[in-house]
Amino acid sequence: MKSPLPEYLKHVLTQCKQDSGQTAQYIPELASANPDHLGVALCTIDGDMYAAGDTEVEFAIESISKAFVYAIALEDRGFDGVAKKVGVEPSGDPFNQLSLDPKTGRPDNPLINAGAITTHTLVNGKTPQDRYDRVADVLSRCAGRKLRVMEDVYSSEMKTADRNRALAYMLHMTGIIEGDPMAAVEYYTRQCSLAVTAKDLAVMTATLANRGRQPVTKEQIFSPDVMVRVQSVMLTCGMYDYAGDWVTAVGIPSKSGVGGGIIGSLPGQVGIATFSPQLEEHGNSYRGIKIFEHMSDKMGLHLLKVV
Numbered sequence: 001m002k003s004p005l006p007e008y009l010k011h012v013l014t015q016c017k018q019d020s021g022q023t024a025q026y027i028p029e030l031a032s033a034n035p036d037h038l039g040v041a042l043c044t045i046d047g048d049m050y051a052a053g054d055t056e057v058e059f060a061i062e063s064i065s066k067a068f069v070y071a072i073a074l075e076d077r078g079f080d081g082v083a084k085k086v087g088v089e090p091s092g093d094p095f096n097q098l099s100l101d102p103k104t105g106r107p108d109n110p111l112i113n114a115g116a117i118t119t120h121t122l123v124n125g126k127t128p129q130d131r132y133d134r135v136a137d138v139l140s141r142c143a144g145r146k147l148r149v150m151e152d153v154y155s156s157e158m159k160t161a162d163r164n165r166a167l168a169y170m171l172h173m174t175g176i177i178e179g180d181p182m183a184a185v186e187y188y189t190r191q192c193s194l195a196v197t198a199k200d201l202a203v204m205t206a207t208l209a210n211r212g213r214q215p216v217t218k219e220q221i222f223s224p225d226v227m228v229r230v231q232s233v234m235l236t237c238g239m240y241d242y243a244g245d246w247v248t249a250v251g252i253p254s255k256s257g258v259g260g261g262i263i264g265s266l267p268g269q270v271g272i273a274t275f276s277p278q279l280e281e282h283g284n285s286y287r288g289i290k291i292f293e294h295m296s297d298k299m300g301l302h303l304l305k306v307v
């Protein structure tokens, strides 16, 4: 029987295409992104892809990379090694807030900038370049193709990265990150500037949903326990200070990026990715949220919903 999914995905896009919000204004290159792009892609844990709209247009992965780099750090340093440096508590703050635990000095979680700069430095590698190369390699293996850096996004973001520089110096001062804090910001920003499409993100997310096994290449990239941890933190912290609204309305472990992407992982089922660069006030894709709300409601995807 032919799947009704492709038709449904087209329908969702027509339902969720009303304009609202703005492209990311604090990074000039992202500010000038085409605000009309809109796409949705689903990849099942068997590797079947369903997509509608602009799902082959490249955009910067931005903060969505943080979920994957947290996974790499957990693989490389173990749960305890990472827990010494980064917590798992929702901060309730915007993504670029410092949010350090007053007792331990740790960033609240790995999905805010302070936590993500930290996890980037925990990836195995002798030099900052080695660490970055490992990040780019693992993310590429999750996507099933070699991801490239969008150099114009990278240089644009570096021009306005003072807040991240301040975070990195602070983290260095408290001993949370070791080595050169400016190198950490440079390579973290390169990580955020990797180009992906919605289809890439759907496969990458299906890797999370599939207990760490890439559904197309069948490579076991992460261990199942690491995936449980990563998706738990995505559920509570993936949408920053919108997390409570998200969990109640959508109920899917997720991560957003200011490039306009949102990923959602339904463990054991499917990886979902949306793309629309118009952002709401928390830096999440406005139309992406609408698409997820629609799909969660109509397809009964909320994790806590018994269907």
Ligand code: GLN
Binding pocket: 062, 063, 064, 095, 096, 113, 157, 164, 189, 192, 256, 257, 258, 259, 283
């Ligand atoms: N690279 C961006 C930053 O550090 C990522 C922010 C995001 O996508 N929310 O500000």
